Amino acid sequence: MLINFIGDIHGYANELKTLLAKLGYRKSLRRGWSTGDGTIVFLGDLIDRGPHQKQTVDIVRELCELGHATCLTGNHEFNAVGFVTKRTDEPGKFVRSHTDNHIQQHQAFLEAFANDAHGYRETLDWFQTLPIWFDNSNARAVHACWNTVAQNDLASLLNDDHSPRGRSFYEQTGIYGSRAWEARETLLNGLEVKLPNDVFFSDYYGVKRYRIRLNWWQSQQTTFQEAAVIDDSQRSTIPDLPLPEKSPTYDGPLCFFGHYWMRGTPRISHPHAICLDYSVALHDGVLCAYQFKGETKARQDHLIWVNKSVTAV
Ligand SMILES: [Mn+2]
Structure with missing residues (x-):
């Protein structure tokens, strides 16, 4: 068993391509993707901040559609959908409010699709198919926080693969202060x-x-x-x-998550809970992955990462 868990990419497609190559995934024009032995789980936050957001989405989406990968919803994918989803409790407002701050954070993504309304619509449709968490008996993953109470609270709004069951997921979890809102915040933004x-x-x-x-x-x-x-x-x-x-403390199968803007050299700081977000959007950040091979305790030598600003392969 080999599962490659990949942390927050935030539009850094060149670093993603380099990391994928290190993991044995390469794309050639003639033959398409050549892949590694295992499968990939992306931990969400493909977009916002970085220079190549559309390309990042296209790469990840293609790997998912070919059956090589699963991508989880990050808070930024949720917000992208929430940005165009009307609130049911406050007419005229959106689930992701259009404050100056929120618009600024999302501007590069909107601009990437400024002349491609069809691509924008398709990308948001795809975001709505992304599971909120991943769980098999040996390893699990979520964007920010593993929390079974929150997972249970969202159960009626999710499909069997933990992906949103249509627009109601965004509407219900967009009602400020509701139980569903709280649960979605916990899983995608942390406690x-x-x-x-x-x-x-x-x-x-x-x-x-x-x-x-x-x-x-x-x-x-x-x-x-x-x-x-x-x-x-x-x-x-x-x-x-x-x-x-x-x-709270975590004690369960190996659990991978992103979201927390870790700094410095990637490291294992807990035997079962592994954060793979090492701030690729910052000047000294890295894009980080973990190669899970069925072990019951996380291993430092299964971490793999690429530095910023390397030449694309
Ligand atoms: Mn995040």
Whole structure:
């Protein structure tokens, strides 16, 4: 058994092609794809930020349609569909609101399809077929957070392969504060917890934050500072106050996820929970994959990655 799990790509198609080649996947004009022995699971967030978003989608989609890969929904694919899905609870508004910030974040994707309405429609249709999580008995994956309560809460809105059952998934999970909204946020954006009273910290960009991203996989975290998912160089900015309740921990089959903007050299920091998002959109980021071969504990030597700005193959 070989499953190649690939982290957040965010429109960096050249790095994707290099990584695929390292994994044994190459495309030639004459013969199409030559593939490795295994299969691929993409962890979502194909789009936004990077220079080659359309090409990234095309490559991943082709591998999926040929049966070589599965791609999961990331929060950016959800938002792309939500951007054109009307809210049922607030007429005239969209599930992904059209604030300046949200438009700016999504601008490059919209521009990539500016002269291709058909391609835009087709791409959004394809996004709506992407499963929210992957699970076989040996390994599992989700974009941000593995959480069985949230999975159960969404069950009636999903098909057997965990893909959205039509537009109702986007409408129901777009109702702010609903149980379905909460569940979708948990799986695709991760768990967050509010700091006590009006305590805040300033993030990397100087933005005031009243909530932390909660590390849902490590055990024995008792304070906000310990439990925050943040680069260690920034950790001291988080208040060292006790968490209101015990933080969750993960103990199950190997679980792969992206989303968390890890920095530095890819590494295994938990035997069963493996983040593969190493911030390819940042100047020193890398695009990261893990070659799963049936092991019950994650291995450092199964991580594989490519640096930024390498020549396309
Ligand atoms: Mn994400």
